[in-house]
Amino acid sequence: MEAPLSGWLLVATHHLTDLDFHRAVVLVLAHDAEEGAAGIVLNRPSGAPPPDRLEAWRPLAATPAVMFTGGPVSRDTLIGIAVAHTGQRPMGWQPVHGRLGVVDLHTDAALARTEFAGMRLFSGYAGWEAGQLEEEIAAGAWFVVAPRPGDALTVAPDDLWRAVLARQGGLFTTVPLDPNLN
Numbered sequence: 001m002e003a004p005l006s007g008w009l010l011v012a013t014h015h016l017t018d019l020d021f022h023r024a025v026v027l028v029l030a031h032d033a034e035e036g037a038a039g040i041v042l043n044r045p046s047g048a049p050p051p052d053r054l055e056a057w058r059p060l061a062a063t064p065a066v067m068f069t070g071g072p073v074s075r076d077t078l079i080g081i082a083v084a085h086t087g088q089r090p091m092g093w094q095p096v097h098g099r100l101g102v103v104d105l106h107t108d109a110a111l112a113r114t115e116f117a118g119m120r121l122f123s124g125y126a127g128w129e130a131g132q133l134e135e136e137i138a139a140g141a142w143f144v145v146a147p148r149p150g151d152a153l154t155v156a157p158d159d160l161w162r163a164v165l166a167r168q169g170g171l172f173t174t175v176p177l178d179p180n181l182n
Helices: 052-060 132-138 157-166
Strands: 009-012 025-032 036-041 073-084 093-097 100-103 116-128 142-145
Touching: 009 157, 025 093, 025 157, 036 132, 052 073, 052 116, 073 093, 116 132, 132 142
Parallel strands: none
Antiparallel strands: 009 025, 009 142, 025 036, 036 116, 073 100, 073 116, 093 100
């Protein structure tokens, strides 16, 4: 893979057997051929509320307003993604794709609230060593898909995998949870 995948979605295929990524949709936050890649799983709501220390960010929380499991790496690491208002580049915010970016959770939330249209919090992330993600893509473990504006903060995260695949066409979304039942 020659071009960096930052900002793209990785959609798990049936070839991916790791339970952390079963029917996962991952937003690639960073990708570099020499450094590897990092992303967050967009469709794993944990059901747990954000920690009390992030209370000031709650007014911006997209529905469902719970923590999401971003991946199996460093589950004690908290990552916030936020949608910036049109034409703004807020302090403490790094763009990933369009108006979507990673927000520094140490930024004053009261000031940041006027800068963002919504956000989501993740514990942990998905990580790949240099060349590892490219190998997984070549092996058929992931589809690489362009994101749509509503994907990252969807109100229906449990339906995201099927929705992203359905807009690509094909029959892949009809595969049962257990392919042996097919």
